[in-house]
Amino acid sequence: MTRNPAENSPVTLLGLGAMGTALAGTWLDAGHPLTVWNRTPARAEALVPEGATAADSAASAVAANPLVIVCLLDDASVGAALEGVDLTGKDLVNLTTTTPAQARPRSAWAEARGARYLDGGIMAVPPMVGVPEAGGYVFYSGSRELFEEHRETLAVPVGTVYVGEDAGFAALHDVALLSAMYGMFGGVAHAFALIRREDIDPTAFAPLLSGWIAAMAGPAVLQTAAQLKSGDLTADVVSSLEMQVAGTATFLATAEQQGVSPELIDPYFELMRRRLAVGSGEEDLTGVVDLLLR
Ligand code: FVH
Numbered sequence: 001m002t003r004n005p006a007e008n009s010p011v012t013l014l015g016l017g018a019m020g021t022a023l024a025g026t027w028l029d030a031g032h033p034l035t036v037w038n039r040t041p042a043r044a045e046a047l048v049p050e051g052a053t054a055a056d057s058a059a060s061a062v063a064a065n066p067l068v069i070v071c072l073l074d075d076a077s078v079g080a081a082l083e084g085v086d087l088t089g090k091d092l093v094n095l096t097t098t099t100p101a102q103a104r105p106r107s108a109w110a111e112a113r114g115a116r117y118l119d120g121g122i123m124a125v126p127p128m129v130g131v132p133e134a135g136g137y138v139f140y141s142g143s144r145e146l147f148e149e150h151r152e153t154l155a156v157p158v159g160t161v162y163v164g165e166d167a168g169f170a171a172l173h174d175v176a177l178l179s180a181m182y183g184m185f186g187g188v189a190h191a192f193a194l195i196r197r198e199d200i201d202p203t204a205f206a207p208l209l210s211g212w213i214a215a216m217a218g219p220a221v222l223q224t225a226a227q228l229k230s231g232d233l234t235a236d237v238v239s240s241l242e243m244q245v246a247g248t249a250t251f252l253a254t255a256e257q258q259g260v261s262p263e264l265i266d267p268y269f270e271l272m273r274r275r276l277a278v279g280s281g282e283e284d285l286t287g288v289v290d291l292l293l294r
Helices: 018-029 041-045 058-064 075-082 100-112 144-154 169-195 202-230 241-257 266-277 287-291
Strands: 011-014 034-037 067-070 091-094 116-123 137-142 159-162
Touching (some): 058 075, 100 169, 116 144, 116 169, 137 144, 144 159, 169 241, 241 266
């Protein structure tokens, strides 16, 4: 990549864990003057030969540049690192994973100290950073002005997706996608358990499983969204809830026969049964969503 610091806006980065270090490398490679600070100084000093300036305190790192990016362990570490630091006139972008209920007061906290605030939820792991074809991105929410002004700089490490002025929305989108991922991983674990004791090569089974998930997940997600938006949970139903609940007996019997606990899939089946019990047999699975609302 071309290094031309004169054309690139300077960045301050607080936090050089696995993710912060990966982010730092991309701004350096792209020629952005980079000031770094880390609680354990050795991690900042390691980047000096790469062209970074290591600050000896979070306060001096923040003072160095208008754009300050934070990538620390959790919200408490953000509070600890920025305690007493002058944020007047700064653009604070917090890429630390938090809950929406932590992001919103953190935004108000930063604004009360004279900063503009943007929250980020990173949808990538460190090896995906700086690799556009890996498809990683960051959800951003909070100050639209800040996002628009620094859009190009923020897009250096991975893609950017702005999801609204509510500072909690980036964290909410992040957690929603990761929660779906864990649900999917639960199904994958159950599937491998079913074949585990058989003479089936898991590496031969894997492409069948991943292909099936890919074929089913996309259309199901779109169908759920369309039904939630229209309010018509019977629209375009292909596989009725009544038929699917009847089928759960086969899945539970197979689990029993294979000596596999149904603990990952039965809670979902139980929600399907509850929805069927209120007379929604002509729907598909979207009715489960509102059963989860407390
Ligand atoms: N790594 C990943 O796969 C995921 C991908 C998705 C996003 N997450 C989140 O990104 C945040 C940073 O994660 P990380 O991978 O860089 O985490 P660590 O390698 O554990 O580094 C943690 C950094 O935080 C510093 N730190 C911790 N506590 C404090 C504190 N009280 N005061 C100041 N700094 C603190 C720590 O400093 P040190 O241990 O080197 O001194 C590291 O710089 C995170 O929210 C993930 O959930 C990553």
